[in-house]
Amino acid sequence: MGGKTKSRLAGVIGWPIAHSLSPHLHRFWLKRAGLEGDYVPLAVRPSALAEALAALPALGFRGVNVTVPHKEAAARLVDRLEPDAARLGAVNLIRVDSRGRLVGSNTDGRGFLASLERAVPDWKERAAAGALLLGAGGAARAVLGALLGAGVRRIHIANRTAQRAQRLAALFEDERIVAAGWSDRSALLKEVGLLVNTTTLGMEGQPPLELELSLLGKGSVVVDLVYRPLCTGLLREAGRRGHAAVDGLGMLVHQAVPAFEAFYGQAPVVDAATFAHLTEALEKP
Secondary structure, three states: OOOOOOOOEEEEEEOOOOOOHHHHHHHHHHHHOOOOOOEEEEEOOOHHHHOOOOOOOOEEEEEEOOOOOOOOHHHHOEEOOOHHHHOOOOOOEEEEEEOOOOEEEHHHHHHHHHHHHHOOOOHHHHHHHOOOEEOOOOOHHHHHHHHHHOOOOOOEEEEEEHHHHHHHHHHOOOOOOOEHHHHHHHHHHHHEEOOOOOOOOOOOOOOOOOOOHHHHHOOEEEEEEEOOOOOOOHHHHHHHHOOOOEEHHHHHHHHHHHHHHHHHOOOOOHHHHHHHHHHHHHHOO
């Protein structure tokens, strides 16, 4: 059996998708490992998601990552869900198995915790009072599941649409979760040691996140999953007030590790060069 290994093709599906750093990340890992393959951005409207996913096997894709706004819809469209994705009702990774079936899983929670532990090793002690989660979409589901698994004793969810926060709380049926109104988000800062923004507020082209950060206790941890810009208004204010500020780049990188291994058959190395490459990509116009 001579010749080159068949090129492995994967990508990321979202709408919009031009902002995604995932192609930069996976292509960097591919080049460094000397692997044949590519990773492409796929701009897919919500109305075309089912058609796009169904076409993946015929187009030769090993799989795709799934980003905003498709994570929950994709969970309903795959052929099979891994336990983590079934529990969350959201997927960020779809692989095409040997029989051409779509298998959905969720690596966002693991990526979130790995990023948090790398940036703030004592985050659990700082979050002892509880956590406030802003947003109730696919990423929020994964973060909520991860925080519950890590033993955080109380988690408040505030979303611009209160019903979504209530549905998310009901999904887990855990007495540690409290659904709150969006107007309560600032007042709740007095009761927590960890704040996580999973909304798009503060992202380039989006409205800013309005929050009275002065109410957050000293030494708290502030995480913003937005990475365009890398230092959001929320993180800039958090740093100014002496809080531990964690950007969204770490979660992006760590959630991608199992995806790269699934697509290309080799675990990538997460190191300073990886983050330097992505930071450079962010700085380009």
